[in-house]
Amino acid sequence: MRLRMKINHRNNHQRAGYVMILTLIIVSLSVVLATYLARRSTIFNAFASTAIKREKAKMLALSGIQIAMSQLASTPEKAKKSPSDKFDKHLLKTILPTLNRWQTFILKEEVDGVDGKIKIVLSSEEGKIDINQIYDFKEDKFVGEGQKDKDYKEAMETLFARIAQLSGGKNLFADFEKFLNDRKRKVHDVTELLTSKNFAAFKDTLFYVHREKEGAAERPVYLADIFTTWSPKKTVEPWLMSDSMLAILEIDRATAGDVDKRRESVQEWLQGFKKDPEWRTDWDNVLKPVYGKDFNSFSKGIHFILNTHFEPTVFSVLSYGEFESVGQRLLAIVQRIKKKADNGDAQFEIKIRKLYWL
Numbered sequence: 001m002r003l004r005m006k007i008n009h010r011n012n013h014q015r016a017g018y019v020m021i022l023t024l025i026i027v028s029l030s031v032v033l034a035t036y037l038a039r040r041s042t043i044f045n046a047f048a049s050t051a052i053k054r055e056k057a058k059m060l061a062l063s064g065i066q067i068a069m070s071q072l073a074s075t076p077e078k079a080k081k082s083p084s085d086k087f088d089k090h091l092l093k094t095i096l097p098t099l100n101r102w103q104t105f106i107l108k109e110e111v112d113g114v115d116g117k118i119k120i121v122l123s124s125e126e127g128k129i130d131i132n133q134i135y136d137f138k139e140d141k142f143v144g145e146g147q148k149d150k151d152y153k154e155a156m157e158t159l160f161a162r163i164a165q166l167s168g169g170k171n172l173f174a175d176f177e178k179f180l181n182d183r184k185r186k187v188h189d190v191t192e193l194l195t196s197k198n199f200a201a202f203k204d205t206l207f208y209v210h211r212e213k214e215g216a217a218e219r220p221v222y223l224a225d226i227f228t229t230w231s232p233k234k235t236v237e238p239w240l241m242s243d244s245m246l247a248i249l250e251i252d253r254a255t256a257g258d259v260d261k262r263r264e265s266v267q268e269w270l271q272g273f274k275k276d277p278e279w280r281t282d283w284d285n286v287l288k289p290v291y292g293k294d295f296n297s298f299s300k301g302i303h304f305i306l307n308t309h310f311e312p313t314v315f316s317v318l319s320y321g322e323f324e325s326v327g328q329r330l331l332a333i334v335q336r337i338k339k340k341a342d343n344g345d346a347q348f349e350i351k352i353r354k355l356y357w358l
Contacts, residue, residue: 210243
């Protein structure tokens, strides 16, 4: 009897030990699980908050595109009775002071429904060189190659030498020509140039950004600010040249804080406006006041790339939206199409042709 009681006592003691160990294991697992869930919950909450801010920043960036489109759609009063060049002058008066420069819009919740910031830079695609317009893919050569004063190969050699000087890198004309020779078809997007090994040097300076804290001489040139695939012309519109094209042609680049000064001067600049100028005789009277550069000071052999009929239609808009320190940036290619309203007045429809999320 005593032996049986001892055995039962020992078994009860062992069972009690197992229960304690099992309880400790369950408690430990519960603590681990609770800690894991708390950590995941904290990470998710932070991620969800950032995702919401990012979406709001995207909406602001998209709103920036709409602001630029409204500027491009603007028309003079009494548009029906306006002479044709008045539309051109109105466009230049609207966009020339801020061309290639940041425009900043601060939003307040009590007025705009949200606290945030929108920044846009409006540029012209016709102020760049269209790769598909200057190269004949059927003949595998540059347009006008071998012709006096119309040789785009010679012009591109001059421009690439200047690009190399500005970027401190290799002269990429041979790579550019080989890329076009090997392709045998039109280029869909400027970014395709990055598939050429040496053009990869532009991977960090692909799309234009106006850097307000850097002097004009310190800024790089940007690949997609030199070349485009959206212009309907093989010439460059001198009124609306891109910032990188200005640098290549040795013209002063966009400067931070000069918008007010340009806005004061634009009316004077437009007094000499001509829709169909002859730049050899008109440049010094029309655009020298704008750029401070004589026509004869341009590099020899590139005068013919300047457009002689003002009718810009394709623009690019770099837009930056910021909400609670979270930013989103995009680039839109937009087309300006002239139409007539029901009352006969001229108006412009702006269509988005392509969006890049940067």
